[in-house]
Amino acid sequence: MRHVMWMALFASLTAFVFGVVAKGTDRQRVIYGLKVFAEFLVIAFVLGWILYFLPLR
């Protein structure tokens, strides 16, 4: 759980910055920030599951 928490915190802080520096109306930037946050989480979970099945040890 700790890893997920740090990852989510990182994603949220990064998404804040990406959302604020983006162009467009306030609404568009909020949606963009939320999209960035969701993309971080989804990609992290997908990569996590892919790595889980790889025999790396």
Next chain:
Amino acid sequence: MVAKEITRPVAKAPGNAWLMGVAAWAIPGLGHLLQGKWVRALILGGSVWAMFLIGLAIGGHLFRIGPNDQGVSAMLQLLPISANFGAGLLYIGCWLTNTGFVEQAQRVTYEYGNTFLLCAGLLNYLAMLDAFDIAAGRKP
């Protein structure tokens, strides 16, 4: 079409914009604060400060070229140093006080800390460009 794009005149940025860019780099959030963009300053500055301080608190370390780094080893440090350097005076303050340069690889959150510290600097570069664009009138 391409020639048209290349020869298009570019508006020269005023000196004030460069000053805002430097202020935004030096102290995260200051560039926007000086321009009266309180909300942006709070979100951008708050995020960069939070990432930097959290990165240090959870065991991340800052990069620099030490006495043992020679040749390729020293070159390999340049990229992370340039990322860390983006945090401005936060990085310079740590460098002057020798804070945050010790590797704590035994800690579970060591890599997270490094990532937080590196990205704090990189995101502050973005904030710096945003402050510059606002001062130059290229952004509302």
